[in-house]
Amino acid sequence: MKYGIYYAYWAKSWGVDYHPYIEKAANLGYDILEVSCAGLKDLGRDTLKSLREHAQERGIALTGGYGPMPAQSLSSADPAVVENGFRFWADTFRALEALGITSVGGGLYGYWPANYFEPFDKEAETARSIQNMRKLADMAADRGITVLGMEVLNRHEGYLLNSAKEAVAYCRAVDKPNVKIHLDTYHMLLEEDSLPEAIHTAGALLGHFHVGENNRKLPGQGHIIDWGGIGQALRDIRYDGAVVAEPFVLRGGEVGRDVRLWRDLFPNITEEALDRDAAESVQFLRREFQRAP
Numbered sequence: 001m002k003y004g005i006y007y008a009y010w011a012k013s014w015g016v017d018y019h020p021y022i023e024k025a026a027n028l029g030y031d032i033l034e035v036s037c038a039g040l041k042d043l044g045r046d047t048l049k050s051l052r053e054h055a056q057e058r059g060i061a062l063t064g065g066y067g068p069m070p071a072q073s074l075s076s077a078d079p080a081v082v083e084n085g086f087r088f089w090a091d092t093f094r095a096l097e098a099l100g101i102t103s104v105g106g107g108l109y110g111y112w113p114a115n116y117f118e119p120f121d122k123e124a125e126t127a128r129s130i131q132n133m134r135k136l137a138d139m140a141a142d143r144g145i146t147v148l149g150m151e152v153l154n155r156h157e158g159y160l161l162n163s164a165k166e167a168v169a170y171c172r173a174v175d176k177p178n179v180k181i182h183l184d185t186y187h188m189l190l191e192e193d194s195l196p197e198a199i200h201t202a203g204a205l206l207g208h209f210h211v212g213e214n215n216r217k218l219p220g221q222g223h224i225i226d227w228g229g230i231g232q233a234l235r236d237i238r239y240d241g242a243v244v245a246e247p248f249v250l251r252g253g254e255v256g257r258d259v260r261l262w263r264d265l266f267p268n269i270t271e272e273a274l275d276r277d278a279a280e281s282v283q284f285l286r287r288e289f290q291r292a293p
């Protein structure tokens with residue numbers, strides 16, 4: 001397994017200059033930096049090349065995360081929205097290929113975060129999403145994407161995939177080798193009866209794994225999760241993919257708004273302290289994942 005961190009631990013916008021975060025990930029003991037797909041398609045060829053080379057030099061693999069906007073939803077009943085989604089991904093996959101990114105995860109089957117002021121039809125959206133995902137899978141494969149992670153979200157953020165079981169049914173229906181399940185311990189805490197059981201349910205379909213605590217702080221800063229048990233379950237299913245921490249601790253900006261964070265989880269924390277915590281967390285997680293539960 002390789003261990004990563006999402007850049008938004010430090011940042012408040014979707015889509016930033018990732019060079020400083022490549023440095024941080026490398027210096028703090030990570031193998032992977034996860035970036036947002038927002039805005040990647042608008043970066044020039046030279047920018048993409050320099051990011052790819054920088055990551056390579058520092059031994060950092062890059063992965064992508066994304067929550068599609070409503071106007072890009074592949075589950076929409078509006079053909080113009082779906083077409084817009086495919087256009088976004090065609091351009092974005094080109095950028096991901098230039099960055100050397102082969103894994104993208106998130107609520108890619110619909111949009112995020114869910115707007116519950118609008119009516120929706122879960123069954124009809126699921127059926128449309130499955131059809132459209134087959135096409136997206138082929139587009140992704142043509143650009144070298146081997147993992148399209150269908151992230152299972154909690155009920156407040158999405159309604160199409162809330163459990164590992166639903167994700168298994170979805171991925172089997174799509175039936176494309178790069179369409180995989182993406183689990184996130186933060187969402188699982190709300191929806192699953194047992195985190196290790198959910199990992200077993202996903203089994204060989206698991207393609208990407210986010211780790212976060214009940215409070216969305218770094219692994220080791222919460223109060224519920226048995227990390228040893230999670231590590232054992234991942235070993236049981238012979239998971240060999242990415243384990244990416246996705247902490248959100250800073251209030252403000254579009255990131256804070258979209259993840260509904262209305263207070264600083266560490267008031268007045270310095271950048272140095274954030275860095276130190278991130279370095280300690282990945283050591284903690286590597287140690288816990290080796291430990292028998």
Ligand SMILES: [Mn+2]
Nearest residue numbers: 151184210246
């Ligand atoms: Mn996540």
